[in-house]
Amino acid sequence: MGHVTSVSPFAPKALPDVPEIPGVRFATAEAGIRYKGRTDLLVTVLDPGTVVAGVLTQSKTRSAPVEWCAEGLKSGKARALIVNSGNANAFTGKRGREAVEITAQAAAKAAGCSPAEVFIASTGVIGEPMDAGKFAHLLDQLAKDAVPGGFAAAARAIMTTDTFPKLATRSAEIGGVEVTLNGFCKGAGMIAPDMATMLCFLFTDAAIEQPALQALIAQEADRSFNCVTIDGDTSTSDTLLAFATGAAEARGAPRIADAADPRLASFRAALGDLMRELAILVAKDGEGITKFVTIDVEGAESDRAARTIGLAIANSPLVKTAIAGEDPNWGRIVMAVGKSGEAADRDTLSIWFGDFLVADKGERAPGYEESVVAKYMKGSDIVIRVDVGVGSGRNRVWTCDLTHGYIDINADYRS
Template identity: 45%
Template sequence: MAVGLGPLPDFYPVAGVRLGVASAGIKKPGRKDLVVIEAAPGSQVAGIFTQNQFCAAPVTLAKEHLRQGAPRYLLINTGNANAGTGERGLTDARKCCEALAKEAGVSAQEILPFSTGVIGEPLPVDKILPALPTALSALDANAWPDAAKGIMTTDTLPKGASKQIQLGGKTVTISGISKGAGMIRPNMATMLGFIATDARIEPRLLEILAAELGEHSFNRITIDGDTSTNDACMLIATGQAGNDEITRESPDLKVLRDALEEVFMTLAHAIVRDGEGATKFITIDVQKAVSSEEALAVAYTIAHSPLVKTALFASDPNWGRILAAVGRAGVHDLDLEALTIHLGDVCLVRNGGRAEDYTEARGKAVMSESEITIRVTLNRGEIRERVWTCDFSHDYVTINAEYRT
């Protein structure tokens, strides 16, 4: 049950980008589960990847290829993660890159592979290779909606964002898709994100933007605290909009950055809104902390508390669970008398205990909403961090208990 997640937007095509979708039948016969994204010659690509040390074979290979030059094609399969597969996994990922490279007339190092699905099973190369020509023949600048559907796993809805801005009198387009619903924890998640723009951006700046925007969007979402083996978020810049190259000194940098941030945030929040079994979208806002690390420690302790998450699902204003999470977040010399905790606009905790004007009815009213903000004001410094999460429902257990059946 996606929370406030509507249909896909009308995508603006990105000059220099085409997408093709095919069915390899990896997990289910007939399902569109193979996506190819083509970037025109001269495009720049930057990205961030999972922090899980058991990173999947495609992650290892994509990072390797990204260091070797400018990629031309991204190859994505669902239904199989090709993770926990050892040397065979790397061999299989290379076979897929080599086969696509041969079909497309480029080198294997110009292919970035991505996989998502079940961990620990060999990649069905024999199913993927025959579907590659179909995906290439389907390449189309307007295939963003098909690609958004083609990268889904346990997602209930496809996820996308698209917008246009003006840079130096030139129209610049930004479009992107993402997938993910479970095994979601910052430092990526079981998520994939692909954002493309036709803006011309200085290569080192593109890397900085990918890292910074990813850190404050995709790396601030969590469904269940599990960091996956396969996550990646890629930012492609084709440079075909005709604008002057954006550098760190460009007056148009803020306009571009703000637009990219909006797309990154929309795609990241869509993952939380479609969290496995989610019925509520939760913003955890920690303010006036001494450091980002301190603020995030508090935010994640709340976000990862099964007791808090189940209370949210039940619309139960059991505010003591939130208070307890703040108290065990590891903040050194926390002044309990100074902090406040709010649920929406209702103050729960003040002066070290329950706020004198708090009532169960007011708390219940906020907890019954589908979008809720939990705000913790530490009153120790000036740093603010936000994390986005969802509740835990019966369906989360069912989905993950039956994932392989």
């Protein structure tokens, strides 16, 4: 895997203190799937009654584990989650499907459930055959060893080129009873999610029925992970799964069946906030990152159009390299807006770098001073705001710069 020489400058100083969630237990191991001496296998055991919702990559070359999860989401019941890093088990044909089935059967035996209640995710190199025999025999003992808590260890076990584990926690109330939401994810390259992110797993003790949880997850993924891009490449393995154990019901929390139930207001807000934090952590660990970039688009035909324009800017190698070079080249923003395919009026287009208006209604802003804006570009947090002047649609997209470090990591990713 590429030589990750240093931790992202945006890595948190300390990991959050993530509480246990009743009904969720973790165990991790070094299975040697691709690398020696690193944790690369995560086993999660979930109490009976746990429901699962999720969104998966829209890639036309999605992996065998993603296909397996798509099938499992139809029933919406979960008792185990198995994740490995080092091998994506993608583009591996019949052998890939067999590896997933072997894993599911071993995990089902270990967790005392049916294979349909086992969810599987893999991340790493595409196209390498997966030998489930390397770790299937470990699952029984790992399921026995699984303990509550351990979210930080779980987040570490799924990392590939990530330079820090990404985890977050929130609390909310449903019917006057406090519930907890925890999540962790991984991702640093091959990030331009299309319905999910690289890998993200959310857990709550709330008692929410599967259709309601599914509606919430799909909606909030659209406002968080689908607004993140590092390099414009949608993974074959993108998987976002949310597990609700329902344990809070024993403490008096009501069971919620409808996503529109007003008692979900606090939970919905906490879930959206949690997912945005995790999505931003992915952008802040972009391979080779030196700048974290927020792009705000307003004045678009619709919120969806605003996101498309934001992603066109964020995915432009010319924009990203200019930011890496601390060059306030706003002409590249104009270019990216124009190529997005969405409505924009050249003569009403305005652009800001931070608080500095650089282009105003179709031409260079009268007060624009390149030396002043160039100084702003030396900062590590860059905000670009664009008003395309055709409607009231708005959206926010997060990305990072494109540096030599990104090339170094990806030029020898498999070596």
